[in-house]
Amino acid sequence: xxTVLTRPAPGxxxxxAPLTPRSAPPAPVRxxxxxxxxxxxxxxxxxxxxxxxxxxxxxxxTGREVVTGNALASGNAWIITWIxxxxxxxxxxxxxxxxxSRRGAVRRGVAAPAWLASRLRRLAWPVLPLAAVWxxxxxxxxxxxxxxxxxxxxxRLAGQLLWFLAIYLVAVAATPLMLRLNAAYGWRVPAALxxxxxxxxxxxxxxxxEVAGFPNIVLVWLAVHQLGFLYADGRLRRPWAMAxxxxxxxxxxxxxxxxxxxxxxxxxxxxxNMAPPTVALLAVAFGQIGLALGLRRQIVAFASWPGVTRxxxxxxxxxxxxxxWHMSALFTVTxxxxxxxxxxxxxxGTSAWLSGWPHWLxxxxxxxxxxxRGFARFEEPPAAGPYRGGAVRITMAAALTGTGLLLLxxxxxxxxxxxxxGAGALLAGLLxxxxxxxxxxxxx
Numbered sequence: 001x002x003t004v005l006t007r008p009a010p011g012x013x014x015x016x017a018p019l020t021p022r023s024a025p026p027a028p029v030r031x032x033x034x035x036x037x038x039x040x041x042x043x044x045x046x047x048x049x050x051x052x053x054x055x056x057x058x059x060x061x062t063g064r065e066v067v068t069g070n071a072l073a074s075g076n077a078w079i080i081t082w083i084x085x086x087x088x089x090x091x092x093x094x095x096x097x098x099x100x101s102r103r104g105a106v107r108r109g110v111a112a113p114a115w116l117a118s119r120l121r122r123l124a125w126p127v128l129p130l131a132a133v134w135x136x137x138x139x140x141x142x143x144x145x146x147x148x149x150x151x152x153x154x155x156r157l158a159g160q161l162l163w164f165l166a167i168y169l170v171a172v173a174a175t176p177l178m179l180r181l182n183a184a185y186g187w188r189v190p191a192a193l194x195x196x197x198x199x200x201x202x203x204x205x206x207x208x209x210e211v212a213g214f215p216n217i218v219l220v221w222l223a224v225h226q227l228g229f230l231y232a233d234g235r236l237r238r239p240w241a242m243a244x245x246x247x248x249x250x251x252x253x254x255x256x257x258x259x260x261x262x263x264x265x266x267x268x269x270x271x272x273n274m275a276p277p278t279v280a281l282l283a284v285a286f287g288q289i290g291l292a293l294g295l296r297r298q299i300v301a302f303a304s305w306p307g308v309t310r311x312x313x314x315x316x317x318x319x320x321x322x323x324x325w326h327m328s329a330l331f332t333v334t335x336x337x338x339x340x341x342x343x344x345x346x347x348x349g350t351s352a353w354l355s356g357w358p359h360w361l362x363x364x365x366x367x368x369x370x371x372x373r374g375f376a377r378f379e380e381p382p383a384a385g386p387y388r389g390g391a392v393r394i395t396m397a398a399a400l401t402g403t404g405l406l407l408l409x410x411x412x413x414x415x416x417x418x419x420x421x422g423a424g425a426l427l428a429g430l431l432x433x434x435x436x437x438x439x440x441x442x443x444x
Contacts, residue, residue, distance in 0.1 A: 005412060006188065006305075006328060008376065016150040018079070019161050019293040021124035028176065028200065035096070035100075035306065036299075036300050036374050037181055037299055037300050037303075037304040037311055038093045038097060038295050038408075039303070039316060040299055040300075040302075040303045040312065041090075041092070041292060041299075042090060042091040042093040042094070042097070042319065042407075043312060043315050043316060043319060044082070044086070044089070044095065045086040045087065045090035046090065046323050047320050048084055048086045049087070049090075049321075049323065050323070050326045051084075052084050052264075053213050053326060053327060053330065054069050054326070054330060054361060054364050055071060056071050056072055056197055056347065056358075057069070057070070057071070057330070057359065058071055058336075058347075058348060059074075059334055059338045059344065059345045059358050060338065060344035060345065061150075061253050061339050061342060061344070064147050064149060065147070065150070065405050066149065066150045066153060066241075066334065066338065066339065067268075067298065068153075069078070069098075069265050069348075070214070070266055070268060070300040071269055071348035071349075071353075072262065072264070072266070073262075074348045074349060075168055075349070077348070077349075078094050078261045078262035078266065079260050079261065081263040081264050082104045082247070082250070082263060082284055082287075082288075083288070085263035085264055085274070085281070086288070088224050088233060088284065088285030088288050088335065088360070089287075089288055089289065089292060090164070091168070091171065091224040091225050092224050092225070092227050092228045092231070092285070092292075093219050093227070093228060093287050094168060094171065094172075094225060094228060095171070095224070095225035095226060095227060095228020095229055095231075095232075096228035096229070096232045097228070098119070098171070098172060098225075098228070098396070099114070099115075099182075099229045099232040099233075100232055101119070101176070102175050102176060103179070103184065103232075110178040113387060113389065113390055113391050113393075114386060115176075115390070116156045116172070116173060116176075116394050116398065117384075117387040117394055117397065117433040117434075118433075119172050120169070120172070120394075120397060120398060120401055120429070120430070120433050121430060121434075122380075122381060123165060123168065123169060123172065123401075124165065124169070124404075124405070124426060124429070124430055125378060125380075125381035125382075125430060126320045126321060126324055126375070126378045126379055126403050127137045127162065127165065127324065127405070127408075128327070128378065128430070129375050129378050129424070129428065130158070130324050130375075130414070131348065131408070131419075131422075131423040131426065133320070133328075133421060134155065134158050134159070134328075134419075135242075135413055135419060135420065136153040136411035137155070137413070138151050138152070138154075138413060138414065138415050139324065139415055142415075144190065146335075146339075147339070148222050150334075150335070150339055152414055154331040154412075155326055155412050155414045155415070156182070156412035156413075157331075157412065158327055158328060158331070158412055158413055159408040159409055159411065159412030159413050159419065160282075160412060160422035161323065161324065161327055162405050162408050162409045163409045164323075165405050166292075166402055166405035166406045166409055167217060168221075169398065169401060169405065170221075170222075170402065171221060171222060171225040173402075174222065178225075178226060178229065179229060182233070182407055186233075186235065186442070187230065187235070187285050188231070189226050190226040190227055190230070192398075193219050193220075193223035193226065194219075194282060195329045196215070196219045196277075197216050197219040197220050197223065197277075197279050197282055198279050199276075200213055200215045200216045200219060201213065201216065201278055202278050208249060210271070210276075211398045213276040213278070214276050215276075216220060216276045216277050216279075217276050217277060218313040219278040220278075220279075220281065220285075221277065223282060223285075224282070224285045224289075227286075227289055231293070236289075236293055239288065239289075239290045239291070239292075239293030239294035240294045240297070242286055242287075242290030242293070243286075243287050243288075243289075243290030243291040244287075244290070245284065245286065245287075245290070246283050246284065246286025246287030246288070246289070246290055247283070247284065247287035247291075248287075249283040250280055250283035250287060250288070251370040252285045253279060253280040253283060254280060257280070258271075258280055259271075259273060260272070260273060261279035262317060263280070263284055271423045272350045274341060279306065282322055296418045297426050297438075299378070303431060313371045314358075315396075317376070317380075318372055319370055319378045319379075319380055320379055321378070321379055322368070322372065324375075325368060325369075325371040326364075326368055326376060328368075328371060329364050329365075329371060330364060330367075331368035333360075333363050333367050337363070361399060371442050375417060384433075384435070384436075385435055386435065387433065387434075387435050388435040389432065389433075389435055393432055394432070394433070396429075396432055396434050397430070397432035399404050399429070399431045400425045400426070400428050400429030401426055401429030401430060402424070403425045404422045404423060404425035404426030404427075404428075404429060404430075405422070405423070405426060406422075407419070407421060407422030407425065408422040408423065408426070
């Protein structure tokens with residue numbers, strides 16, 4: 001997923017002409033080479049997601065069931081989630097990358113459907129081997145005599161990771177339109193999305209219906225994605241004010257409002273700021289992005305060190321594979337250590353937990369290594385000729401791909417018909433992004 005990213009120099013704004021292949025905006029002043037800041041944010045975000053998923057579980061086995069808890073639910077550890085819940089940074093970096101990629105495609109005369117076909121392939125192709133492994137795996141594990149509850153839990157959680165790709169696909173598909181709105185209205189676009197999120201939360205809390213908050217799945221994440229466009233334009237000029245406003249608003253919403261303090265779902269909590277996302281999470285997102293932008297110079301300097309650059313280069317081509325398979329490594333180690341050997345996780349925060357945590361991470365890293373070796377080759381989709389399918393076909397492709405990802409998110413890979421339909425829809429959507437090679441007219 002490594003992408004060459006260039007952006008305007010800080011403080012440089014682009015023109016506001018509509019973004020179409022016939023009328024591209026004036027070429028902005030660009031920093032040479034890669035935008036290491038965006039590279040680092042994307043990799044840092046995925047790395048922290050993996051670290052959090054590997055560190056949070058508190059596990060024990062009763063003989064028939066795996067009992068799970070959350071290490072961040074103890075004491076005031078929830079405050080860590082104001083930094084460790086980094087999906088806002090991932091969506092922000094993705095917005096910048098999509099803006100830069102789409103504008104480059106416009107300058108080269110690449111139409112929106114062809115650009116979207118390429119982005120869909122890069123986004124969803126690595127999911128195919130995950131589905132190929134996990135669709136039959138629960139059946140095989142149950143047939144081998146393993147307890148049902150741990151197998152079903154693992155099969156469900158292996159698919160829940162795909163929620164990010166399902167929502168990000170919506171952001172990618174909306175990029176051409178949202179870029180036009182950004183060119184015309186700038187800051188007013190994320191402001192309008194934020195206002196919509198506030199209205200949705202008001203209805204949610206007034207009605208008491210959790211489903212009323214679902215529109216924020218689109219509004220909140222599109223608002224964060226839109227901030228990436230503004231970064232690509234060089235319009236985010238007051239990062240420390242942005243950080244103070246974002247985190248300050250989050251403090252007020254948590255202390256004086258109905259929002260819980262944690263930015264991830266906690267066991268037994270009445271509600272979650274994450275599913276569906278709330279205005280409190282959006283406020284933390286503004287704070288995180290402002291903080292990251294304020295430290296941009298230091299981040300870029302650190303990323304320029306030769307050793308760090310090599311690590312970024314290695315991880316950049318394996319980022320999606322690490323994200324998709326890190327939970328499978330967790331299930332493997334849990335099956336051996338917790339279920340097989342009967343070793344429970346120590347009480348979070350104790351000396352036993354702190355001393356055992358590095359050993360736990362080493363075991364997980366060893367478990368994920370062969371998965372990386374085996375599946376990183378799917379990070380890049382197969383070479384394809386120019387897309388010639390048009391807007392209707394790529395819309396169908398996006399709808400099928402998104403439906404497949406959504407079904408796998410909701411049902412996971414639990415034995416049943418839904419995961420099979422989800423995997424089939426995903427494959428059908430990907431196939432529609434390819435165009436058959438046609439013979440040259442003169443040769444025909």
